[in-house]
Amino acid sequence: MNLQGKAPNDPSWWFEEALRSEGVQPAAPALTGVLTVDVVIVGGGYTGLWTALALKERAPHLVVALIESSQCGSGASGKNGGKVSGYWPSLTGIAANIGPDAALAVARAGTRAQDAIRLFATEPGRDVWWRENGHMRVSAAPAQDAQIATYLDTARQLGVADTVRSLTAEEVQEICRSPVFRDGIYFPEGATVQPARLARQLRAAAIAADVKVFEGTPMIRLDEGTLNRVVTPTGEIIAKEVVLATNIELAKRREIVPFLTVFSSYALVTQPAPEKISLMGWKREEGITDLRMFVHYFRKIIDGRVLMGSGSGPIGFGGHTSDPRLTTDMASAVRAERGLRRLLPAFGDVQIDRTWGGGIDISFDRLPFFRTLSGTRIHYACGYSGHGVNPTYIGGQCLASLVLRSKDEWSSLPFCTREPRALPPEPFRYVGGRFVRWGILRCEEDEEVGKRSRLLPRVAAAIPKTFGLRIGTR
Known part of the structure; x- marks a missing residue:
């Protein structure tokens, strides 16, 4: 490992690059x-900006x-892996959680979203590094x-075998090419993007649509x-309608915290090494993930860098979203680097340029929910569970x-109509979550080297399935 002096920090490599590109x-x-x-x-990330644009498109007269609180795109929208895909890769879990018909509705909504994001991202003058290859x-x-x-099997049973091969x-x-890669599955629906550039282009489009944008403006009370x-x-600001698009910060609200927990994900970007990419024969532009529960997600960047992420960061306690461990x-940054060296050994001697981490808002069934607080005109979105672009x-x-x-077709989706299920209360959520996370990490690391884990990690990893939970289930 060579992360000495490369401790995780803000902003992400993506966000710095996006600001440089703007001049x-x-x-x-x-x-x-x-x-x-x-x-x-x-909230000036993807959710807030897409909402603003949708409102101005449907009702241009609205002010x-x-x-x-900071700069648009500086939070989760500018920190993620930049992999853009809908819900076909998650169909098995979604069908088990909410039923096959609802799962298909969710996945088809993801396809509509993919089409819309493509249209936006490829508009002339918007260089957001859109690359679409599944x-x-x-x-x-x-x-x-x-x-x-x-x-x-799930795709065949639901009559959508063409969504995966x-x-x-x-x-x-x-x-x-990698010596550890075995068989795989390919989903035609998928693209990569420079996530912070996309957020900044959404910001520019919102301003052009006459949305009144204020940065450096945190909400201190509602x-x-x-x-x-x-x-x-x-x-x-006085308004009849309020939209809260603040990602993990919604875990601080008493009405929402029962249904939301906060994990974290860490990513790194290497120095450019196009010759190493050529050595691997990596000519196409797919985003790639392994099949762990705490996945490694990785993709190329256009100047010969590689991004590697690990969705295995620490868990936050209750609504403590400023926990520095997030x-x-x-240790989480080191796991991302370990994933890089193991999965892409051609990059074994390539230096790391930047590492960063960020919180993830996790719902019970790993699907977001979009709702209106009872008795109010306050609307919110959360629970993206690490799958947000x-x-x-x-x-x-x-x-x-x-x-x-x-x-309409949007408000009738399961995202808006299903009842979110409460997670275990604190401190059981935090203590139990840490124990399960430890067990799953240990089991998955042992599996990668062909070892059978000891009894305690296996017991810890089995807890979610034993108690009928949907998160943390292998």
Whole structure:
């Protein structure tokens, strides 16, 4: 390992690159004074920006304001792996959780979102590094092999066999050569993007659509009423409709915290090494993940770098979203590097440029939920569970429908209609979650080297399935 001096930090490599690409461009002003609007959106990431654009497209007369505590795209929207795909790769788990018909509705909504994001990203003048070549999942240990048949069987049983196909080990190697890659599965629906550039282009589009954008403007209080009041350090916004698009920060709200827990994910970007990519025969542009539960996700970057991420970061306690372990945990950064060296050994001697971490809002069934707080006109979106680039478009459309009280194809989706299930209360959620996480990590690491784990890690890893939980289930 060579992460000495490369402790995780902010901002992400993506966000710095996106700002450099913009050149000299002033930040949006902070809010000062009192402003009255029709709709105020709190949060300048993908969800907030897609919502703003959807509202202005459907109801151009609305006065819409958006506030962001830092800079638009500096949070989760500018930290993720930049892999854009819908829900076909998750169909097995979704069908088990909410039933086959609802699962198909969710997956088809993801396809509509993919089409819309493609249209936005490929508009002339928007260089967001959109590359569309599908998505591949690979077995990287014998214990992962069995999952491939499960994916294929689900697609066949639900009548959507064309959404996935199996790959032999030889076909996997033709896409990307690695001595640990085994068989795989390929999903035609999939793309990669520079995530922070996408967020910044959404910001530019919102400003062009006459959304009143204020950066450096955190919400410090929300006074609920017939007219809601969003209070900031130097001003306030009065609006009948409020949209909360603040990702893990929603775990602080008493109405939402029973249904949400906070994990974290860590990623790294290497120094450019195009010759190593050529050595692997990695010519195409698929995003790739392995078949662990705490997945490794990886993809190429256009200048010969590689991003490697690990969804295995620490768990937050209750609504403590400022826990430094969510963003600065060195052990999690080391796991991402260990994944790089094992899965892509051609990059074994390539230096790491940057590592970073970020919180993930996890729901009971790993699907987001978009709802209106009972008795209010306050709407919210959360629970993306580490899969947000594609579903945030859905979130924007659903939230716009909730604001406009529209009974349509978006507000009728399971994202809006299903009842979220509560997670175990604290401190059991945190203590139990840490124990299960430890067990799963230990079991998956042992499987990769052909070992049978000891009894205690196996017991810990089996707890979610034993108690009928949907998160942490292998």
